[in-house]
Amino acid sequence: MKRKACAEVGIRSFDVDLPEDISEAALVAEVDRLNADHSVHGILVQLPLPKHINEEKILNQISIDKDVDGFHPLNIGRLAMKGRDPLFVPCTPKGCMELLSRSGVTVKGKRAVVVGRSNIVGLPVSLLLLKADATVTIVHSRTPNPESIVREADIVIAAAGQAMMIKGDWIKPGAAVIDVGTNSIDDPSRKSGYRLVGDVDFAEVSKVAGHLTPVPGGVGPMTVAMLLKNTVDGAKRGIVQ
Amino acid sequence: MKRKACAEVGIRSFDVDLPEDISEAALVAEVDRLNADHSVHGILVQLPLPKHINEEKILNQISIDKDVDGFHPLNIGRLAMKGRDPLFVPCTPKGCMELLSRSGVTVKGKRAVVVGRSNIVGLPVSLLLLKADATVTIVHSRTPNPESIVREADIVIAAAGQAMMIKGDWIKPGAAVIDVGTNSIDDPSRKSGYRLVGDVDFAEVSKVAGHLTPVPGGVGPMTVAMLLKNTVDGAKRGIVQ
Numbered sequence: 185m186k187r188k189a190c191a192e193v194g195i196r197s198f199d200v201d202l203p204e205d206i207s208e209a210a211l212v213a214e215v216d217r218l219n220a221d222h223s224v225h226g227i228l229v230q231l232p233l234p235k236h237i238n239e240e241k242i243l244n245q246i247s248i249d250k251d252v253d254g255f256h257p258l259n260i261g262r263l264a265m266k267g268r269d270p271l272f273v274p275c276t277p278k279g280c281m282e283l284l285s286r287s288g289v290t291v292k293g294k295r296a297v298v299v300g301r302s303n304i305v306g307l308p309v310s311l312l313l314l315k316a317d318a319t320v321t322i323v324h325s326r327t328p329n330p331e332s333i334v335r336e337a338d339i340v341i342a343a344a345g346q347a348m349m350i351k352g353d354w355i356k357p358g359a360a361v362i363d364v365g366t367n368s369i370d371d372p373s374r375k376s377g378y379r380l381v382g383d384v385d386f387a388e389v390s391k392v393a394g395h396l397t398p399v400p401g402g403v404g405p406m407t408v409a410m411l412l413k414n415t416v417d418g419a420k421r422g423i424v425q
Numbered sequence: 426m427k428r429k430a431c432a433e434v435g436i437r438s439f440d441v442d443l444p445e446d447i448s449e450a451a452l453v454a455e456v457d458r459l460n461a462d463h464s465v466h467g468i469l470v471q472l473p474l475p476k477h478i479n480e481e482k483i484l485n486q487i488s489i490d491k492d493v494d495g496f497h498p499l500n501i502g503r504l505a506m507k508g509r510d511p512l513f514v515p516c517t518p519k520g521c522m523e524l525l526s527r528s529g530v531t532v533k534g535k536r537a538v539v540v541g542r543s544n545i546v547g548l549p550v551s552l553l554l555l556k557a558d559a560t561v562t563i564v565h566s567r568t569p570n571p572e573s574i575v576r577e578a579d580i581v582i583a584a585a586g587q588a589m590m591i592k593g594d595w596i597k598p599g600a601a602v603i604d605v606g607t608n609s610i611d612d613p614s615r616k617s618g619y620r621l622v623g624d625v626d627f628a629e630v631s632k633v634a635g636h637l638t639p640v641p642g643g644v645g646p647m648t649v650a651m652l653l654k655n656t657v658d659g660a661k662r663g664i665v666q
Contacts, residue, residue: 261502265544321562
């Protein structure tokens with residue numbers, strides 16, 4: 185999907201396929217080669233990496249100027265801090281904010297509840313909502329009675345990775361609900377034997393929410409769009425410098 | 426206070442007094458000199474800096490191995506991210522967690538409300554509470570009706586910088602309340618003409634809370650203790666390496 189989207193907007197993308205038994209040192213060297221290549225403006229490392237390779241080390245090796253995923257701790261630190269701006273905002277959280285903004289949902293002064301605290305979605309989207317002046321609560325697997333907290337939210341970001349956990353009676357009428365989940369569940373009626381569902385029970389919540397993103401077709405395509413945007417932004421900065 | 430505390434535990438501390446009209450380049454060079462000095466294990470830059478100097482640039486110049494304040498964005502990023510650890514946890518937030526732990530307050534699974542979202546207290550203490558498995562809400566100047574949210578908290582961290590804003594009826598009976606505020610208010614009965622108060626109305630809240638830190642004498646001394654601890658930890662790492 186990413187490759188196709190790149191082609192559509194005129195970004196040249198290419199894969200670097202490496203053997204699974206590549207040494208950590210060789211992978212570091214490969215990242216360094218791409219860091220040094222001025223024709224490359226964004227580098228994505230496909231996770232998970234083989235077990236013998238230190239994921240953190242490889243991700244930290246990506247030049248911060250080409251970290252279009254925005255996962256470098258320096259980027260996350262800047263994202264978190266008032267008065268600092270990251271070079272790249274992680275794509276899915278950025279897409280959530282874009283969806284709210286394009287739908288005319290006010291964030292400032294609103295109660296936002298983020299379900300899930302992953303490094304790639306829950307945490308950074310919480311930080312973005314906070315910077316946008318929402319009152320943010322982060323709910324997670326150790327939260328007793330998450331439904332009572334979600335019920336107070338004007339904005340719900342569902343990023344727990346639990347199929348259809350958020351039910352209709354969890355949602356305040358009129359709330360904006362962004363469903364980041366992508367869970368595969370059995371579905372004998374499909375030829376594939378499964379279908380994709382979100383963290384939100386769409387049939388129930390769509391009757392209560394003011395806004396609700398579908399799965400698939402909601403956050404996913406927006407994430408890809410934000411990845412392209414980050415890459416273009418990075419390339420522009422490269423030209424200016 | 427920091428100097429005296431250093432002397433008491435056997436840390437050699439020294440001031441580098443620089444003229445107010447020092448150039449940014451000269452200040453950067455001074456930080457670099459201390460970065461390179463193997464007998465120095467912790468560097469604090471006294472804020473605020475004169476207006477002609479870029480504060481962010483100077484703070485970023487401090488070697489991450491000697492950033493005992495823990496304010497470097499790379500440190501904050503690691504603090505925020507699951508599975509990553511900062512080299513130094515910022516002192517006041519670290520002190521809040523120590524106070525909770527030493528008082529036997531369970532954090533895991535509890536509702537925590539942080540009032541204030543500053544880079545030095547509100548934000549990092551929220552991240553620490555989240556990592557410790559609390560359900561965290563961050564309340565700030567754009568939050569309507571903060572009292573109704575604070576009232577749900579088992580743990581309250583008051584770090585808004587508003588004298589005695591948190592009243593007795595904001596607090597759930599038995600809650601643990603950490604008062605990070607240090608506000609100076611007029612007091613004609615004192616020779617100085619003022620006294621220090623926290624963000625919490627101590628007289629009222631002490632009747633309701635299960636735990637409450639005083640101001641002065643609560644978080645302040647614990648912050649200094651954590652600064653010493655960070656410095657010793659940094660020095661130990663220096664020896665091992």
